[in-house]
Amino acid sequence: MTSKNEKVNQENILSNDQIQINSYENDSVEAPRYSCALSGVYGTTLGIRGGVPILHSGAGCGIGQLFGTLYAGGQSAGGNEGGTSTPCSCLVEEHVIFGGEEKLRNLIQSTIEIFNGSLFVVISGCVPSLIGDDVDSIVDEFRDKASIIHVNAPGFEGNSFEGYEQFWDAIVKQLLTPKEKQPKLVNIFGIVPYNHVFWKGELLNIKNILKKIGVDANIIFTEKDGLENIKKIPSAEYNIVLSQWQGHEIAERLKNKFQIPYIKFPSVPVGAKQTSEFLRKVGEKLNISSDKIESLIEEEEDRTYRFMEYPADAVILVRPHSYFAVVADSGTAIGITKFLTNELGYLPDIIQITDNPPDKYRESIVKEIIENIETVVRPDIIFEADTYNIRENLKDRPFLFLLSSSLEAPTATEDFGALHISVSFPVYNRSILVHNYSGYDGGLQLFEDVISTFVGPL
Amino acid sequence: MSNRQTIEDNYEELFPIDLSKNTCPNREQRANGTNVYYGKASKLLDDAKNNKILCQERKFQQSGGCVLNFYLAVRVATIRDAVTIFNAPVGCSSSALGYRELFRGVPVELGRPAQYNLNWLTTNLQSDDVIYGAADKLKNTILKAEERYSPKAIFILTSCTTGIIGEDIEGTVSEIQDKINARIVPIHCEGVRSRLVQTGYDAFWHGVLKYLVKEPKEKQEDLVNVASMLSYTWQDRLEIERLLSKLGLRVNFIPEFATVEQLEKLSEAALTAPICPTYTDYLSRGLKKEYDVPFFLYPPPTGISNTDEWLRQVAKYTGKEDEVEKLINEEHKRWVPQINNIKEELKKLRVDNKKIQVLGSLGQGRLVSQLPYYDELGLESPAAMSQDFDDLLMDELEEVIDKIGDFNIMVNTFQAAEQANIIQNLDPDLTFTCPFQGGNWERDNNVTRIHSLRGDADPWSAQSGYAGAVAFGNFIVQAFKNKSYQKILSEKTEKSYKDWWYQQPDPLYYLERGE
Numbered sequence: 019m020t021s022k023n024e025k026v027n028q029e030n031i032l033s034n035d036q037i038q039i040n041s042y043e044n045d046s047v048e049a050p051r052y053s054c055a056l057s058g059v060y061g062t063t064l065g066i067r068g069g070v071p072i073l074h075s076g077a078g079c080g081i082g083q084l085f086g087t088l089y090a091g092g093q094s095a096g097g098n099e100g101g102t103s104t105p106c107s108c109l110v111e112e113h114v115i116f117g118g119e120e121k122l123r124n125l126i127q128s129t130i131e132i133f134n135g136s137l138f139v140v141i142s143g144c145v146p147s148l149i150g151d152d153v154d155s156i157v158d159e160f161r162d163k164a165s166i167i168h169v170n171a172p173g174f175e176g177n178s179f180e181g182y183e184q185f186w187d188a189i190v191k192q193l194l195t196p197k198e199k200q201p202k203l204v205n206i207f208g209i210v211p212y213n214h215v216f217w218k219g220e221l222l223n224i225k226n227i228l229k230k231i232g233v234d235a236n237i238i239f240t241e242k243d244g245l246e247n248i249k250k251i252p253s254a255e256y257n258i259v260l261s262q263w264q265g266h267e268i269a270e271r272l273k274n275k276f277q278i279p280y281i282k283f284p285s286v287p288v289g290a291k292q293t294s295e296f297l298r299k300v301g302e303k304l305n306i307s308s309d310k311i312e313s314l315i316e317e318e319e320d321r322t323y324r325f326m327e328y329p330a331d332a333v334i335l336v337r338p339h340s341y342f343a344v345v346a347d348s349g350t351a352i353g354i355t356k357f358l359t360n361e362l363g364y365l366p367d368i369i370q371i372t373d374n375p376p377d378k379y380r381e382s383i384v385k386e387i388i389e390n391i392e393t394v395v396r397p398d399i400i401f402e403a404d405t406y407n408i409r410e411n412l413k414d415r416p417f418l419f420l421l422s423s424s425l426e427a428p429t430a431t432e433d434f435g436a437l438h439i440s441v442s443f444p445v446y447n448r449s450i451l452v453h454n455y456s457g458y459d460g461g462l463q464l465f466e467d468v469i470s471t472f473v474g475p476l
Numbered sequence: 477m478s479n480r481q482t483i484e485d486n487y488e489e490l491f492p493i494d495l496s497k498n499t500c501p502n503r504e505q506r507a508n509g510t511n512v513y514y515g516k517a518s519k520l521l522d523d524a525k526n527n528k529i530l531c532q533e534r535k536f537q538q539s540g541g542c543v544l545n546f547y548l549a550v551r552v553a554t555i556r557d558a559v560t561i562f563n564a565p566v567g568c569s570s571s572a573l574g575y576r577e578l579f580r581g582v583p584v585e586l587g588r589p590a591q592y593n594l595n596w597l598t599t600n601l602q603s604d605d606v607i608y609g610a611a612d613k614l615k616n617t618i619l620k621a622e623e624r625y626s627p628k629a630i631f632i633l634t635s636c637t638t639g640i641i642g643e644d645i646e647g648t649v650s651e652i653q654d655k656i657n658a659r660i661v662p663i664h665c666e667g668v669r670s671r672l673v674q675t676g677y678d679a680f681w682h683g684v685l686k687y688l689v690k691e692p693k694e695k696q697e698d699l700v701n702v703a704s705m706l707s708y709t710w711q712d713r714l715e716i717e718r719l720l721s722k723l724g725l726r727v728n729f730i731p732e733f734a735t736v737e738q739l740e741k742l743s744e745a746a747l748t749a750p751i752c753p754t755y756t757d758y759l760s761r762g763l764k765k766e767y768d769v770p771f772f773l774y775p776p777p778t779g780i781s782n783t784d785e786w787l788r789q790v791a792k793y794t795g796k797e798d799e800v801e802k803l804i805n806e807e808h809k810r811w812v813p814q815i816n817n818i819k820e821e822l823k824k825l826r827v828d829n830k831k832i833q834v835l836g837s838l839g840q841g842r843l844v845s846q847l848p849y850y851d852e853l854g855l856e857s858p859a860a861m862s863q864d865f866d867d868l869l870m871d872e873l874e875e876v877i878d879k880i881g882d883f884n885i886m887v888n889t890f891q892a893a894e895q896a897n898i899i900q901n902l903d904p905d906l907t908f909t910c911p912f913q914g915g916n917w918e919r920d921n922n923v924t925r926i927h928s929l930r931g932d933a934d935p936w937s938a939q940s941g942y943a944g945a946v947a948f949g950n951f952i953v954q955a956f957k958n959k960s961y962q963k964i965l966s967e968k969t970e971k972s973y974k975d976w977w978y979q980q981p982d983p984l985y986y987l988e989r990g991e
Contacts, residue, residue, distance in 0.1 A: 043600070044600065044602045044604075045600065045613070045616075046561075046597055046598065046599045046600050046613060046616065046617035046620060047566075047597065047598060047600045048595065048596065048597045048598075048624075049569075049572075049573060049575070049576075049595075049596060049597070050566060050598070050600070051573075052566070052570075053566060053567045053570035054565050054566045054567025054568075054570070055567075056567055057567045057570060073539055075539075076542045076636045076667035076668055077537075077539055077540055077541060077542040077667065077671075077889075078539070078541050078542025078543070078544055078545030078546065078568075078667050079539060079542075079545070079567070079667075080538070080539025081539050081540065081541045081545055081546050081571075081890065081912060082541075082542075082544075082545035082546060082549065082567065082568065082570065082571045083567065083570065083571075084571075084912060085545075085546055085549075085550060085570070085571035085573075085574065086567070086569070086570025086571040086572070086573050087570060089574070090570070090573050090574070095912075095914075096914070097914060097915070098914045098915045098970070098971075098972035099914065099972070100914060101539070101892075101912045101913065101914065102538055102539055102540055102541070102890035102891075102892050102912040102913050102914070103538055103892040103893070103913055103914030103915075103916075103972060104538055104539045105536065105537070105538055105539075106537055106538055106539035106540075107537065108537045108539070108540070108542075108671075109636075109668055110668050110669070110670065110671050111668050111669060111670075113668075114640055114668055121533070124535035124536070124986075125535070125536065125537065127535070128535050128536035128986050129536065131974075132536060132893060132973050132974060132977050133972070133973060133974070134970055134971060134972065134973060134974055144565055144635075144636055144637045144640075145636050145640065145667075145668060148606070148636075148637065148640045148641065149640065172565070173564075173565030173566060173567040173568065173601075173637070174565040174601045174602055174603055174605065174606050174637060175602075175603055177566060178567070178570075406595075406624055424577060425573070425576050425577070426576075427577065428576065428577055428580035429576075429580075444573045444574075446573075446574055446577055447577060
């Protein structure tokens with residue numbers, strides 16, 4: 019048996035033909051499961067209460083991302099500032115010829131006048147980049163009038179997950195100033211609004227669980243006074259990054275600029291094992307008494323594992339030790355794969371990573387999965403953004419469950435003979451408000467979602 | 477002589493459809509279109525007649541949609557036996573991500589094919605492509621599409637980026653067309669090409685007419701082309717099929733969820749009939765010019781009397797004049813009593829016998845079709861909102877004004893703040909909202925949607941024909957029965973805009989006047 023601590027030979031991992039690291043997808047691609055950089059900045063801004071995106075772009079970029087990012091992120095419309103409410107310079111040919119700067123200047127001025135909002139985020143798309151507008155200078159004119167930043171995010175320079183990084187890069191460079199340190203305050207990074215479809219509930223769960231060990235988590239998104247949350251980022255004792263790649267750059271930047279160390283965790287912790295491990299790690303770094311941590315873990319695990327007994331008859335009689343497939347962004351794939359394998363006793367058949375992470379992070383994502391699954395089964399792990407290839411890779415395999423985007427939902431049974439659960443972007447077929455798989459209760463919710471696909475009268 | 481007649485007589489000269497060109501003219505040029513106006517409909521009509529319509533700049537504007545998004549991106553990707561290629565950075569196509577799920581909710585028993593596949597790719601343009609050009613990338617993407625799906629057609633949708641960097645799409649296509657079986661259809665929908673999203677319709681139809689429609693093998697005298705919008709549901713299709721089948725006619729619904737073959741055979745039909753006149757306009761004129769397929773543009777089949785007239789028009793071109801009167805009589809027996817009941821229900825809601833005021837945000841096509849329907853129900857519109865306006869529908873607007881009296885009209889493409897302002901100031905009894913507009917629906921009064929969506933297969937959501945007139949009437953009655961959702965959220969959440977915006981009287985406050 020492979021145990022969690024057994025060292026897996028690195029050479030084996032990389033030379034294994036079950037692993038396809040591939041490289042960053044910059045070729046043409048079929049229905050990729052992300053949008054562009056502008057979209058990532060846009061969604062991140064809308065995740066902040068009081069954040070007002072100002073698109074310097076063609077007129078379709080806001081409404082396009084309403085359909086392709088916001089609705090796709092668990093049927094979440096953009097609120098007061100999203101969709102067709104988003105201020106936009108709506109550039110057309112005459113601006114391409116004469117420049118869009120005056121239009122943008124008027125737009126920023128009027129947006130500040132009209133909108134109830136506190137943080138204004140000017141997002142430059144493809145058009146101003148191509149025509150050479152000097153957006154920085156125009157944004158500079160307004161810096162004393164409002165909290166405003168400029169993020170240059172042409173769609174051809176990155177995808178939506180990378181847009182999250184660009185947003186934070188701009189915040190650090192243009193907005194943050196040193197603050198007095200606040201003990202036991204941590205910032206949470208690595209959860210991308212809308213693109214990580216359970217973002218709202220995950221952030222709330224993380225905050226609540228950390229509160230129980232006396233740690234104040236600044237989750238930034240979803241809470242009133244988003245700008246205040248952002249401004250207090252430099253006060254944190256630690257940053258916590260819940261991803262093998264997302265948020266790493268911002269954490270490095272904050273370390274260099276404000277001397278904030280960071281704690282890396284490979285994903286949002288899903289279920290009891292990962293959450294207990296997470297709490298121990300955070301407790302150790304923040305010098306929280308291990309008694310406090312262990313007593314919380316004991317209490318939570320006691321409740322959680324009793325709950326996991328209830329569906330046991332259904333699991334054992336109907337679908338025990340089943341193969342499953344995951345098609346998801348790296349964080350979601352890691353958390354779910356480990357939970358289903360290590361807690362439900364399921365067998366990972368194939369894991370396809372869809373968020374197109376930069377090449378330098380790919381091996382660590384593979385290792386995190388391979389080294390932490392408690393089964394003799396070795397899943398195929400493939401980095402793949404192309405929906406045609408993803409579907410080809412799923413053919414003729416033993417899996418009974420497919421955890422992926424809702425793209426596969428209508429035909430998972432006829433195409434792959436699998437029961438389907440929508441867990442990763444895009445998710446159009448479920449409304450996601452607080453539902454999520456993080457923490458102790460989150461693991462139980464994933465358990466519920468999986469078991470509910472097949473239970474009936476026994 | 478009416479305006480329509482004048483334009484019809486000189487249309488060829490005024491706005492020739494020239495399929496030797498790569499694309500259509502913009503609506504701004506072809507039809508003096510605008511996306512900004514607020515005032516009396518009669519004045520807008522006068523301006524249109526006198527060529528005085530202005531398309532001015534706004535100092536405050538919101539993302540109402542471009543030529544590609546959302547009118548085309550979410551629609552072309554639903555054409556079967558085809559592949560859509562977005563020649564663009566990756567974000568321009570994300571709105572099409574709903575493609576696989578869209579029509580799956582329609583039960584097979586209602587006529588949806590059990591097996592079908594829809595496909596799209598993006599060239600996923602990168603910085604290097606922008607610098608060095610992306611012709612090879614497009615070529616390879618076309619080959620990839622051919623290899624994966626052997627489609628009958630490959631649609632290429634262009635973007636702001638390909639437009640600005642000057643990609644020669646036609647050059648690429650001509651190099652590769654001979655090497656593949658699929659017919660390649662470039663569609664010029666660069667977001668920056670036009671302020672008017674309706675230009676996207678015309679650009680799409682131009683591509684269809686230029687590359688896909690075939691010379692008719694045989695004329696099918698019982699076939700009627702109907703261009704359906706994404707805001708018309710599966711039930712609307714069934715209703716139109718039901719009615720036309722009673723006249724012995726068949727329907728060719730395009731382009732949503734159509735097959736490529738259905739597009740190829742547009743030339744064989746006896747008639748092109750509208751559901752939305754401005755949507756169908758370019759196609760109808762093109763089919764008439766190239767293949768002598770007759771068309772009419774007004775009215776669409778919305779409400780009882782418009783459905784009567786729509787059927788009569790269909791019958792006129794298909795030799796079914798006698799049958800149609802019989803059909804209308806039969807249908808009236810079934811549906812008119814139900815409409816009368818709805819009118820009675822709505823009457824009961826009146827205070828001091830004052831007509832109920834409704835405010836709707838509409839497309840131009842719906843503007844001229846839906847207002848008469850509200851009138852039929854005994855409802856009144858203090859103002860109408862239209863996404864854009866051009867002189868293609870002048871006569872129809874005049875007819876509406878004659879019939880229901882003058883009214884205010886606001887022209888804007890999803891400008892949520894302008895709409896929030898007039899909703900606040902006019903405070904109608906019922907707001908029909910187009911559901912993309914932030915908190916505009918949050919109010920202490922009645923709210924419902926203006927239209928349903930194509931994947932919705934429930935009879936409750938129908939709007940077209942007689943069945944749709946009754947279903948939508950009942951739907952409106954229901955809208956008056958509970959306002960908790962919008963009321964509680966208007967009380968408990970922050971407003972989008974600062975108070976002064978709602979309090980000042982001019983929705984076009986930020987218009988750049990006379991500059």
